[in-house]
Amino acid sequence: MSCVLLFRLFLLLGLVIPSQGSRLGPTSPLRYSRFLDSSNIIFLRWDFDLQTEIITFELQVQTSGWVGLGITNRYTNVGGDLVVGGVLPDGKVYFSDQHLVDEDTLEEDGSQDAELLGLTEDGLYTTMRFSRPFRSCDPQDQDITSDTMRVLTAYGLDDTPKLHRKRTFVKSIFLLQIFYHDDTDAPEDAIIYDLEITDFLIPEADTTYACTFLPLPIVSKKHHIYKFEPKLLAHNETMVHHILVYACGNASTLPTGIDECYGFDAAFSLCSQVIMGWAVGGLSYQLPDEVGISIGTPLDPQWIRLEIHYSNFHNLPGIYDSSGIRLYYTSHLRKYDLGILELGVLTFPIHFIPPGAESFKSYGLCKTDKFEEMNGAPVNDMIVASYLLHTHLAGRALRAVQYRNGKQLRTICKDDSYDFSLQETRDLPHLVDIKPGDELLVECNYQTLDRDSTTFGGISTINEMCLIFLFYYPRNNISSCLGFPDIIYVANELGEEASENPMENLIVLENIDWTPENIRKAEKACKEARQTVMIKTINELIENTTGWIPDITPAPRGPCLESSGGKVEPQDKNPAGFRAAPVALPHSNMATPAAFPLAALLWLHGALLWLLVIL
Structure with a gap:
């Protein structure tokens, strides 16, 4: 009987003491993904933990040679870091944290701050998974922050890591993105509605703002728009700079047709409250689960102004376009109505x-x-949940x-x-x-x-x-x-x-x-x-x-010091832009253990010794 009690106590102690690490393993699913080249042969998955400030990458490239992934800056790749790995013909794996000493030459870092989680080659793809801290103490590593990051990727056709400009790519990505919604849980009654300019002849001019006025969906009761995304023609993507949807006051007298937004007819610049928008480089956007754009009540707009900014820098003639915004709306109402404030x-x-x-x-x-x-x-x-920056x-x-x-x-x-x-x-x-x-x-x-x-x-x-x-x-x-x-x-x-x-x-x-x-x-x-x-x-x-x-x-930044959760700076209240107020990430597969009080651990330790004495 005493042995059973002792075993149960050890089991209980093992359950309540959290693990000291919190990293995604070799097979953990990663929430985010993106192709990094125009030919779609370089595919990146990633995920992160805001509490431990550890990010995990998985790079998959169509090659049997070496692959590399890192961070660089806006103006030059020199000084950028690159984690390099591959599989030799005999099956042996190589993996190294390196940096660029010039545009063509790699050199191994003195401090190896990336941790290999998996490296395979199957004859078609080389796949490398590794983790690294947001901020290491190595001056040859670039910090990963809440800013836009320039993700550097490169690969070779053999196992000699040497940069080739045709196989080196840089793509801007917002790595530390947070989503307050669940893409897999779409409303059963979701309805799609398109706001678009149809067969518009793009002028042969550097800049054109085309505007038209369109009705929102006609519904008999209140509905919520919960998602929107750009609707672009593939061959015109480079010409569409941004798309904005402005709500019109219901007392407004609106013109018909399509015209220059800010031209001679001032009526085409009416309506100024942005209710949704997209700009170059953006993807679809789904609102937080408790928020929606209200339509269908007397207080809601019935019409909108659709504004599309075209940039035809090459003055190409005869280009027709039918771009716009696609809406997703539902009768399953959220708790709050969304507003957008322009600052x-x-x-x-x-x-x-x-x-x-x-x-x-x-x-x-x-x-x-x-x-x-x-x-x-x-x-x-006003409770702010998200934002869009624009210059x-x-x-x-x-x-x-x-x-x-x-x-x-x-x-x-x-x-x-x-x-x-x-x-x-x-x-x-x-x-x-x-x-x-x-x-x-x-x-x-x-x-x-x-x-x-x-x-x-x-x-x-x-x-x-x-x-x-x-x-x-x-x-x-x-x-x-x-x-x-x-x-x-x-x-x-x-x-x-x-x-x-x-x-x-x-x-x-x-x-x-x-x-x-x-x-x-x-x-x-x-x-x-x-x-x-x-x-x-x-x-x-x-x-x-x-x-x-x-x-x-x-915000002041303290010295870079090592800690158990990765190399971070404890004095810095906001080292990566997010550390000040970490939140629980919904539907995340990451384990983020809560801190267990030291006093409770000491009490359990004392209780265990007491029980051993009694037994």
Whole structure:
């Protein structure tokens, strides 16, 4: 009997003490996947654990030679890391953590920070699975963060790891993506509805904004749109830059046909509340399980403006297009109605970026203290679940920062490695609560070393934008909250004679000698100038207020130290962008053990010794 009791106690102790590791094994399913080349011969799967800060990759390549996967930066592959592996003809496996010393040469790292989980070759594919920490202490390893990552892949035709440019690829991927939904659990009554421009002749021009007005699905009771995705013609994909769907007020008088959105007919620019959107590089997007876009009630829009931005840089003639957005909606209602708030800098030529700038920051302020007055009813806290970042070609980084009672509260979202070719809606790792009265600041960082004239805000791809769309619930009537600086103050600070006509000041800015000193003066003046904040509702009501740009306090980073969960820095509150508030990932196959109290372990240890003495 005593032996049975002792065995049960050991079994209980084994159950309650968590394992010290939490890594995906050699056969664990990985949630995310992507082809990394245009020929679809390089396929990547991956998954990660936010608590231990460990990421697992599985690379599959159609080759019997070596394969490699790593991270590089925006401008050069030199210095990028590459984990290399393969199977020799005799069946022996080789595996190594390396880096690029130049564009063609690999060298093994002094510190081996990747852990091999599997390496096979079947005559057609070589498949390598390994894990690595988000941040190692090896200076030859690139950090994996919540920014856009440049994933570097390469392979060879034999087992001699040597880079060949035709077999080396870089693809921008948002690796640490979080999904608040279950793709496998689609509603039984899901209905598909397409919003599209049919057989539109794309003009022979660099930039075209084509708009038309379309009805939303006609339903007899409330429904929720829970998913949307781009509908693109395969041969026109490179011409479609973004697609936006704007809700129209039900009292609006709308034009018919298709026309330039921002041309001579101002009616085609009506409706300003974005309710869904897609941009180049993005995929489909499914809303969190508790949230949907409401249709079918008297308060919901019945019509939308569909806007498609075409970039026909080669001025190709005779190209017809039928792109749009595909909606999925259901009568199985979610708990909340979705709203989208547009933040940033007003898209207008007052927004300017000097040429020849290594870095130039623009700021757009939003003050929410007038939201309730303009909404016409009390405004609930806005719970932000996801976001979409948007600049044009000069954009390098964006962030949205939240302030309450004059103090910086948090960075809502950011990307310090923004890529114009990868613009997608991203879920936040934790929900963000915006209260009435909070201030929201958008900062955009640009680089214009390749330009010799001033870049102004505008709708063309060669102009610039600075926008962040916050997807939140419950919905209110505010559509946008955008800021812009006092351009007269900026001109005066640059030593120029300013005009009361803002547009005349743009000519002044165009003619400035943009030395590095003047670039820094302009950036400082734009930040110190009084901001006009323009707030707009879905019914096109506009009200302006003013404010000042607050300082942004960056999160400090401590020294890189090793820990049991991977090489991370314990002093850093946010080393990878997500560590500050880890959340449980639904439908994940990863084990994430909770910390077991030390006092409880000591008590169990004492109880075990006591029982042994009694027995």
